[in-house]
Amino acid sequence: MILSIQNVVKRYDKHTAVDHVSFEVPRGSVFGLLGPNGAGKTSLIRMITTITAPDEGAILLDGRRLDERSPEQIGYMPEERGLYKKMKVGEHLLYLAQLKGLPEAEARKAIGHWLDKFEIQSWWNKKIEELSKGMQQKIQFIATIVHKPRLLILDEPFTGLDPINTNLIKDEIAQLNAEGTSIIFSTHRMEQVEEMCDHIVLINQGKNVLYGEVQDIKNQYKQHLYRVEIAGDWPADFAERFQLASRQNGTATVQFSDEQESNNVLQYLVGKGVHVRSFNEILPTFNEIFIRRVAETGQTAPISEA
Amino acid sequence: MNKIWLIVKREYLTRVRSRAFLLGTLLTPLAFGAFFLIQALMIGYKGGEKQHIVVLDEGGFLTKGIPDEQGVQFTKAAPGQTLETLKQAVRDKQYDGVLKLPALSSTAVKKQTIYFFSDDRLSPDVNNLIERRVAARIRDYKIAASGLDPKALENLETEVSLDPEPIDKPDDAGNALTSGVAVGISFFLGIIMYMVVLIYGSIVMRSVMEEKTNRIVEVIMSSVKPFQLMLGKIIGSAGVGTTQMIIWAILNALIFIAVQSFMGIDAAASSTAGLPEGASAIDPNDANAMFAQIMEEVGKQNWWYIIISSILFFIGGYFLYASMFAAIGSAVGDDMGEGQSLTFPIMIPIILAFIIMTSVVMRSPNSSLSVFASIFPLFSPIVMPGRLAFDPPWWQVALSIILLFATAILFVWIAGRIYRVGILMYGKKVTFKEIGRWMFYR
Numbered sequence: 243m244i245l246s247i248q249n250v251v252k253r254y255d256k257h258t259a260v261d262h263v264s265f266e267v268p269r270g271s272v273f274g275l276l277g278p279n280g281a282g283k284t285s286l287i288r289m290i291t292t293i294t295a296p297d298e299g300a301i302l303l304d305g306r307r308l309d310e311r312s313p314e315q316i317g318y319m320p321e322e323r324g325l326y327k328k329m330k331v332g333e334h335l336l337y338l339a340q341l342k343g344l345p346e347a348e349a350r351k352a353i354g355h356w357l358d359k360f361e362i363q364s365w366w367n368k369k370i371e372e373l374s375k376g377m378q379q380k381i382q383f384i385a386t387i388v389h390k391p392r393l394l395i396l397d398e399p400f401t402g403l404d405p406i407n408t409n410l411i412k413d414e415i416a417q418l419n420a421e422g423t424s425i426i427f428s429t430h431r432m433e434q435v436e437e438m439c440d441h442i443v444l445i446n447q448g449k450n451v452l453y454g455e456v457q458d459i460k461n462q463y464k465q466h467l468y469r470v471e472i473a474g475d476w477p478a479d480f481a482e483r484f485q486l487a488s489r490q491n492g493t494a495t496v497q498f499s500d501e502q503e504s505n506n507v508l509q510y511l512v513g514k515g516v517h518v519r520s521f522n523e524i525l526p527t528f529n530e531i532f533i534r535r536v537a538e539t540g541q542t543a544p545i546s547e548a
Numbered sequence: 549m550n551k552i553w554l555i556v557k558r559e560y561l562t563r564v565r566s567r568a569f570l571l572g573t574l575l576t577p578l579a580f581g582a583f584f585l586i587q588a589l590m591i592g593y594k595g596g597e598k599q600h601i602v603v604l605d606e607g608g609f610l611t612k613g614i615p616d617e618q619g620v621q622f623t624k625a626a627p628g629q630t631l632e633t634l635k636q637a638v639r640d641k642q643y644d645g646v647l648k649l650p651a652l653s654s655t656a657v658k659k660q661t662i663y664f665f666s667d668d669r670l671s672p673d674v675n676n677l678i679e680r681r682v683a684a685r686i687r688d689y690k691i692a693a694s695g696l697d698p699k700a701l702e703n704l705e706t707e708v709s710l711d712p713e714p715i716d717k718p719d720d721a722g723n724a725l726t727s728g729v730a731v732g733i734s735f736f737l738g739i740i741m742y743m744v745v746l747i748y749g750s751i752v753m754r755s756v757m758e759e760k761t762n763r764i765v766e767v768i769m770s771s772v773k774p775f776q777l778m779l780g781k782i783i784g785s786a787g788v789g790t791t792q793m794i795i796w797a798i799l800n801a802l803i804f805i806a807v808q809s810f811m812g813i814d815a816a817a818s819s820t821a822g823l824p825e826g827a828s829a830i831d832p833n834d835a836n837a838m839f840a841q842i843m844e845e846v847g848k849q850n851w852w853y854i855i856i857s858s859i860l861f862f863i864g865g866y867f868l869y870a871s872m873f874a875a876i877g878s879a880v881g882d883d884m885g886e887g888q889s890l891t892f893p894i895m896i897p898i899i900l901a902f903i904i905m906t907s908v909v910m911r912s913p914n915s916s917l918s919v920f921a922s923i924f925p926l927f928s929p930i931v932m933p934g935r936l937a938f939d940p941p942w943w944q945v946a947l948s949i950i951l952l953f954a955t956a957i958l959f960v961w962i963a964g965r966i967y968r969v970g971i972l973m974y975g976k977k978v979t980f981k982e983i984g985r986w987m988f989y990r
Contacts, residue, residue, distance in 0.1 A: 255985060291770040293972070294989075310773070318770040322974075324763030328562055340554050341771040385767065 243305070244269045244393055244424040245290065250299035252285050259285035261448035262299070267393075267426060267441070272419055274439035274456075275428040278536055282448040283428050284321075287395055290426075291318045303393065314343040317391035321398045321428075323382050325370045332366035335385055342389035349388070356384045360410070376407050383411055387418065394418065397428045412438070432528040442528075444535055451539040452531070460525045463534070466498040467524040470507060473517040483510065495524065551772045555780025559755065560787040569788070573795050581803035599674065601664075602634055602643040607651040609685040611692075617681075620674055622647075635665055644668060649682060655690045729845040730937035731910050737858055738905040738934035745865055745898055745929065748789040749873040750891075755781055756877030756971070757887065765971050774968035778878075779960070782870045849937060857945055858933045864952035865929020869894065871956075871963035878970035879978045886977065893980075901927035905934040913938035923948045925955035962987060 245267040252260040260282045267273045277283050288294045290301060292308050303312050326334060332353065339349035357363045360380055370378060379402060387394065396415070400408045415438070419425055427439060435442060435456075442459065444452035452459065471493050480486075480494075484507060487495040498504055504523075511518050563569055598619045603610065605624060614622040623643070625634055634646040645666030652660060662682055664670060670678075691698055756778075759765045768777055872894050880887040904921045912918060913935050922932040922940065928948045936945070969986035970978070 254989070288972070293766070293769045293774075294968075313771050316770065318767065320763075320766040320770075322763045323767060326562065326762065326764060328566060329558075337554065337558050338767065338771070341551055341768065382767075 243267065244303070245426070246302040246305075247286070247290075248300045248302070250286070250289065250296045250301060252282075252289060252294070253297050258448050260289070260296070260445075263445065263448070263450045264299075265443045265450055265453050267424060269424055270419070270422055271441050272415075272425045272427055272439045274435045274442035275426050275445070276430075276435065276442055276532065277445035281445045283445055284397070286445065287318070287320075287397060287426075287428065290395065291316055314389065315392045316395060317386040317389065317393070318395045319382060319386040319397060319399055321401070325378055325381060327369070327371040329370055330366070331368050331370060331373070331381055334370060335381065335388060338385040339388045344389050352388045352390075353384070356388060360384070375402055376404060379403055379411075380407065383414070387414075391423065393424050393426065395426045395428070398430070399427070400429075400431070400434070432532055435528050444532065446536050446539045449539065452535050456528075459531065460528075463526045463531045464523070465526065466500070466504075468496050468498070468504055468507065469520070469522045469524055470494050470496060470511070470518065471520040472511065473519055477511070477514045477516065480510075492519070552776050552780045552783070555772070555777060556784040556787065559781055559784025563755070563784070563788045564791060569792070573792050574799075577796055577799035577803055580800060581806070584804070599644045601645050601647050601678075602637065603647045603649065604629070604631060604634055605649050607649050607686075607689070609649055609682070609689045611688070612685070614681050614685070618673060618677060620677065631665070638666060645670070647678065652686070652689075655693050660686065729842060729849070730913075733846070733849065733854070733937040734910055734913075734934040735906065737854075737936065738902070738909075738930055741858075741862065741865060741930045741933050742898065742902045742905075744789065744793075744862060745869045746895075748785055748866060749869045749894070751789060752782055752785045752870045753873040753877035753887065753891065755785060756874050756967075757880065760878060760971055769971070774971060775964040778871070778874050778964055778967045782867065782874060782960075785870065786866060854933075854936045857936055857949070860949050861929045861933050861952065864925075864949065864956045868925065868929065868952070868956040868959050869898065871960040875963035875966040875970065875983070878967040879973070879983055890978075890980075897926040898930070901930040905931045909934045913940070919944060923951060925952045928952050965989075
């Protein structure tokens with residue numbers, strides 16, 4: 243485990259932002275940290291990045307409690323990110339890299355490498371304020387990873403990026419992950435979670451309400467829905483024999499109470515001489531799981547502002 | 549420690565290289581220079597218009613006449629002329645006005661009214677001039693009329709000067725000049741401290757606010773502790789301020805020399821142009837002697853003591869107030885107006901200290917208020933340097949420094965607690981009550 247959150251509590255005045263949250267981020271995973279606005283994600287990230295400290299519980303990075311050397315192993319790109327507008331790109335990156343503990347010579351080399359990689363070597367002497375927003379995002383990304391962190395925390399990393407740059411950053415993230423960097427990825431964009439994450443935790447009202455491997459969660463939340471597509475007409479008693487969620491021309495969605503039942507449909511259709519074109523299980527999207535879980539926990543969880 | 553140094557370096561370099569710094573640093577002394585120049589010209593300005601006044605001397609005071617002064621020329625009315633004929637002369641533009649001096653009812657009169665006839669208004673300067681001159685003439689007239697000996701009267705005047713002499717303290721034979729010089733040094737040190745605290749403090753505050761509105765602060769704080777960031781900014785800004793002060797000192801000296809040489813040429817030019825005697829300068833030899841004496845007094849001060857203590861008060865005072873400004877800057881973010889209302893409570897002790905320094909300490913440096921204010925840590929950075937030239941007891945200075953540093957450390961710590969929370973707080977109007985609660989967050 244690269245990161246272990248153990249029963250962490252964070253309170254502000256009477257408001258409990260993080261309420262006894264526990265989860266673990268496996269080494270080398272892409273871990274989704276999800277939750278609606280104000281759920282406590284930022285409070286949690288700020289504790290992991292040592293910006294604040296938990297009121298209760300412990301946070302272990304690579305098996306050790308966080309200390310003043312921990313920030314050097316973490317790269318953090320906050321959702322609200324800025325740069326010093328009057329500084330030049332090169333000196334700005336150098337400054338941030340040195341704050342992360344890189345010696346100057348090493349920092350120069352690493353920055354040069356990344357500017358080369360993004361083909362923006364000529365930017366070294368440009369002022370930040372001369373760059374477009376998308377360009378600044380690239381600089382922020384470089385600043386986040388230049389010190390080769392073992393844990394990368396990205397909060398909505400793609401907002402404001404065009405599709406080309408989004409893919410560029412996505413590829414870099416994938417490559418860093420392949421090289422062994424563990425990544426915590428915080429977002430509202432569920433399609434990105436499905437695309438990129440292997441593990442997730444869902445936080446709502448300061449509490450951990452869903453946690454596990456993406457595939458497991460999907461299976462757990464599936465409603466045994468299957469989509470059947472045929473050529474020709476449906477057998478006359480099809481609608482009576484099976485519970486249909488919907489039917490439209492040659493496509494029907496069938497719901498089962500039991501996994502085994504799915505074969506019955508196929509047997510029935512084949513027996514009737516129907517030509518089946520496709521037969522798929524419909525897994526819930528993360529969007530649905532997210533909304534469902536948030537709605538459930540939102541109602542049952544006590545309002546934490548007591 | 550290394551990280552604080554990085555922050556200090558960045559803060560210093562980016563600020564010193566900015567256009568705002570360059571403009572501020574160069575233009576301020578120019579503005580000062582222009583101010584001095586204009587002031588010098590104003591002092592030299594002797595009221596361009598000339599006035600010709602005819603005097604109807606019914607009381608017979610003007611045995612000697614009144615000398616022309618400030619462009620005002622007095623002419624005694626010829627015998628036989630009446631007020632009416634003189635008024636007509638004014639209408640005919642021969643004169644600008646008629647001054648009527650009625651006779652005294654007796655030599656014991658304490659109040660006498662004189663009259664000026666003109667449709668033009670008299671300037672306050674000329675009004676005062678006439679009253680002073682006529683009063684002097686009436687005095688001469690009364691002396692003569694009472695049959696007194698002017699010489700004997702003059703002998704009644706005695707100029708007294710007080711020379712303080714120590715009883716047990718060795719050497720240090722001061723005189724009236726000593727306390728004058730001390731007042732000068734006090735005022736100078738006090739005013740520098742006041743400016744330093746105010747200017748540097750607001751530099752720190754603006755810099756913190758800028759970082760917060762920039763939204764870079766969260767990135768920085770994932771690398772360094774908020775306390776390190778705050779301390780780095782405070783120290784870096786001190787460097788910026790010191791640099792600016794040094795440049796100002798040099799530029800101001802240059803401008804002062806330039807203005808003086810300009811004035812010198814001006815004076816020489818106008819004296820050859822034959823300006824009337826009015827501006828009777830002090831004898832240059834006297835002035836030189838006076839200057840040498842002052843320099844000697846200045847030299848007698850225990851400068852090492854004053855400079856080292858002042859630097860200590862400067863450091864303590866700066867950290868004390870700059871940390872408070874940093875805390876406020878972190879709490880307000882981008883709303884300048886809100887910043888102003890929150891800085892007000894910090895400004896009050898600074899301004900109070902300045903008032904105490906200028907109005908109390910310089911007049912009675914050993915009064916109980918002076919002693920209290922020079923030891924009370926919120927006032928001492930401004931008040932004690934103002935007292936140093938008056939040689940306060942050493943234990944008061946030591947106590948003041950110790951208290952100041954203890955308070956400064958406490959304030960930096962408190963500011964760090966506030967800063968840490970405030971700098972990440974967005975879109976919320978903060979109150980002092982809330983700021984107080986932040987101190988207890990983990």
